Amino acid sequence: MITNRYLPTTVLLGTLLLLPAMQSAVAEESAEIDAVMEGFDDEAGTVDNVLDGFDEDAEGSNDLNGVLDGFGNDDSAAGGNTARSAAPPVKPKRLQLSGAAVLGTAYNFAHDEPQAGEPDYHGFSRLRAKLGLGLKIRIAKGWMGVIKGHAFHDFIYEINGRDDYSDEVLEHYESEAEFDEVFLRGKLTPNFDIKLGRQIVVWGKSDNLRVTDLLNPMDQRQMGQTDIEYLRLPVNMTRLDYYLGSWNLSGYLLHESRMDKRPTVGSDYYPFPMPMPQEDVPDNNGADEYAVALNGNFSGWDLSLYGAHLYRDQPHTEMVPAVGMRLRHAETDMVGGAINIALGNWLLKGEAAHFDGMRYSSLPGEDKRRSDLLLGVEYSGFQDTSLSLELVDRYSHDYDPLMAGDGIKENMYETAVRYTGNFMHDTLEVTLLGTAFGEAGDGGGFTRLSAKYDLRDALELTVGVINYYEGESIPFNAIADNDRLFAQLKQSF
Structure with missing residues (x-):
């Protein structure tokens, strides 16, 4: 086991400097393709990646790409006079089924x-x-309507002996079957x-x-093993x-207060020496959580503004009087925004959010404020290569030293460095991700x-x-x- 806490970051940064040169030596010249993707959903990761990430140990791929195509607005048409040369349009199927089977x-x-x-x-x-x-x-x-779901069973518990695991571990990790995204979408007016x-x-x-990506909770049961885009949990x-x-102006009314899936007692990711108190999940009656977003897309840049009233995950x-100690979720107000700016091979990113109503175990009954700021940059100038760096500072206003009991500092820093490269005619994708806290x-x-x-x-594979x-x-x-090797075999259909 690596004991030097700085060694992984040093190795990561050194490897990132070498990988583009290594990749250029083995990659063949390929033509740059300008892809035009039109779909019914306007947000990446909402419809097309539902069947991705079936195993949390590895990153997934887009299983519903193609299957979900052709459900865009029926009245949209390509510009220009192409009627003579264009093939007759293919009417989309009324029912389309897709899926994936994974062994990990x-x-x-x-x-x-x-x-x-x-x-x-x-x-x-x-x-x-x-x-x-x-x-x-x-x-x-x-x-259109979409119905998605998944089920899994982990045979390792029977192989190793189920009696050695807690009931909570077996309940949350051995088997699972549930519906995921289930929705109806349509046009009321053009x-x-x-x-x-x-x-x-x-x-x-x-x-x-x-920073601002807060409407959906996350599956946090095994930290770091899968990208964020495959961990979001759908909400009604x-x-x-x-x-x-x-x-584009969007309004949201949440009818379900769903919280993060966290490591359970007895799992190798549970960080506490003893069980936590019972959790009180808010009983959302359909008016407790709501949000609004304003999105603008322009040539070379885009801007989003957000506002939300949500329970904190x-x-x-x-x-709690007459009940005892409980885990509670504070009601918080958030305002924020995000921006992308494209400059040639560079993509600049920024996000900011301000929160009111933050509560901590060490300060019972007190509401606190926090401001988060993210700055990021992505470079795609190397052939078949993407490099990115993201930095976050979470600043607690009116900081009280007692908040250290919750693991909170006045400034909480996070860093993420990422490399993605494609080799062998895009049949091999290599990803290196490093994160550091503090x-x-x-x-x-x-x-x-x-x-x-x-x-x-x-x-x-x-x-x-x-x-x-x-x-x-x-x-x-x-x-x-918890260092580990992982592997998965995935068959899509």
Whole structure:
């Protein structure tokens, strides 16, 4: 196990400097393709990636691409006089079914041998089979429905012995079956859309760190093993969209208060020495959480402004009269914005958010304010290569030293560095991601290296390694020995 907390970051930065040169030496010249993608959903990651990330140990690919195409606005047409040469339009199918079957495994190489009666997280810790299905229904002109769901079973618990695991671990990690996105979307007028049901809404511009992307909770059960875009959990809501020129105004009314899926007692990612108090999840009656977004898309840049009233995903402990200590979720107000600016091969990113109503276990009954700022840059000037850097500062106003009991500092820094490269005629994709928490990485972090190879059409193999390094912040002060190799075989259909 790596004990030097700065070594993973040093290795990551050194490797990032070498990879573009290595890639240029083996890559062949390829023509640059300008892709024009038109779809019914205006937000990336909401419809087309539903079946991605079936195994949290590896990054997924877009299983519903193509399947969900052709459900855009029926009255849209290409410009210019192309009637004589264009082929007759193909009428989209009324029903389209797609899915993926995944077999994934993981090998923990840093855990010690377990003591008698303790969970066995040494060696092989996963043998999970997972199936995901998505059905798209064309109802009428301008109207569509989507039903998506997944189920998995992890055989490693039977192999290692179920009696050595807590009931909570078996309940949350051994098997799962649930509906994911289930919604109806349609046009009320040429400029006015409605979307009803369980859905995912992506706010912000960052790919690796969250500042304004708050409407959907996350699956945090195994930190760092999958990208954010595959971890969002759908929420039941009503969404209204109004389009006017380059602007889009969206309103959201959330009918479900769904919180993050967090590591449970007894899992190798649970960071506390004892069970937490019972959690009180808010009973949302359909008016407790709401949000609004204004998005503008222009030549070379885009801008988004946000406002929301939401329950905070991160709970705090609170003494409830006649009940005892409970985990509670504070009601918070957020205002913020995000911007992208394209300058040649460079993409500049920015996000900012201000929160009122933050509560902490160490300050019962007190509301606090916090301001988050993200700055990022992405470079794509190397052939088949993308490099990005993102920095976040979370500043707590009116800081009280007692907040240190919640692991809170006046300034909380986060850093993410990412490399993505494509080789062998785009059949091999290599990704290297490193994150660090704290001003000098003293809060801990992780590095993840993965390679995804297309064995043949619709069949891909992903292998990789993730290394955690210890820090003073939760959860890295407790999960530094969770380093592991992972692999998955994925068949899409």
